[in-house]
Amino acid sequence: MIRNFLRPPHGAAEWAADAVRVLALLSVVAAFVWWEPTDAGVLALVLPGVVLPRFVGVHPLFDIVYSLVLLVAAWSNVFDLYTGIWWWDIAVHFVATGVVAMMAYLFFARLGMLVEPGSRSFTLGTSLVLCTALGLAASAVWEMVEWLGKTYVSSSIFVAYDDTIGDMAVGGLGALVAGVLLRFLPLGLRPPGVLMLGSPLETKHS
Template identity: 30%
Template structure:
């Protein structure tokens, strides 16, 4: 099962997963229970998108998997096991800023999928607004996760409590707005940057979810 899980993954993803498993087992053997728990929890969170994508028959592009794994590794493992949240003042801000843009893009891809990739099923601004709401929801759920981890397992993911949570929510809002803006520009045919390429890559790997978009694109190219 482990071989099947690691096979075909990006080298960066496979190395991080292997490091987490090795750390968890070594810490367990040495009696460092908290480190073992944090490492294994990080590994479980990192592989969850792969299992969910498999169940939903979604193909995840390599950049998405790498970004997800690095974010979880940096936030849960590095942030907690090595106390980077306290040692590096900008660690939490940087992680939330980067992840919130990803949440916005994920929100756009989800909304676009609901319309089967039909660019004309709803006005671009409406789809961008819904994508923003989805991105904010994902960010809020992460804050709930941080609270539960602090409450149940005695971690310190929230640091200063309410102030940290509100700062994170505001950063999530800015990132979700940027991600949804990228989706808006993509719908208007004005997207020509890295975000548009990521959107195209995801759609190309999951054509069955975006049938109308691909059919319309084929017509436009004739």
């Protein structure tokens, strides 16, 4: 995965994906300067997430969508959209958990722990069950992070039983839909140092 991370971008989509990562870093700085340190902390949590696609070696278009969704989720907290728009929390949990579940599956597939998408043994059932499980696990972890934030960082963070259960249920549904998409979208992992179109990178030999 280190080779994927160090590989220079090729094509407009890969450059755009890296631009989103730069935007995520600038967002942390902007939140620290013009908003609250806690807002900067929330945005900082996004940074490992948007760097992960670089290590995994995913399709650049999915890289862009995934990273933008994480950024929107974080900025929504800064602008209080979760409490200002009644359906926003539901929509973000649905979409964000879905893309996180897909990325988690691709990450474990890169490690050789799960069947790689596009292979013969990668069935719809496999994708549905594992993506849903990964999404529910991610939802549970996020709710724990929210509880820790409310308990030890800021009492303004909203945590309630009904909200927690609802968020996990919506996230699980988003992960289920992600399982369908992962099965049928061409998101197979590229070999390290290989372009998404399948042509080897040009290398210089001394």
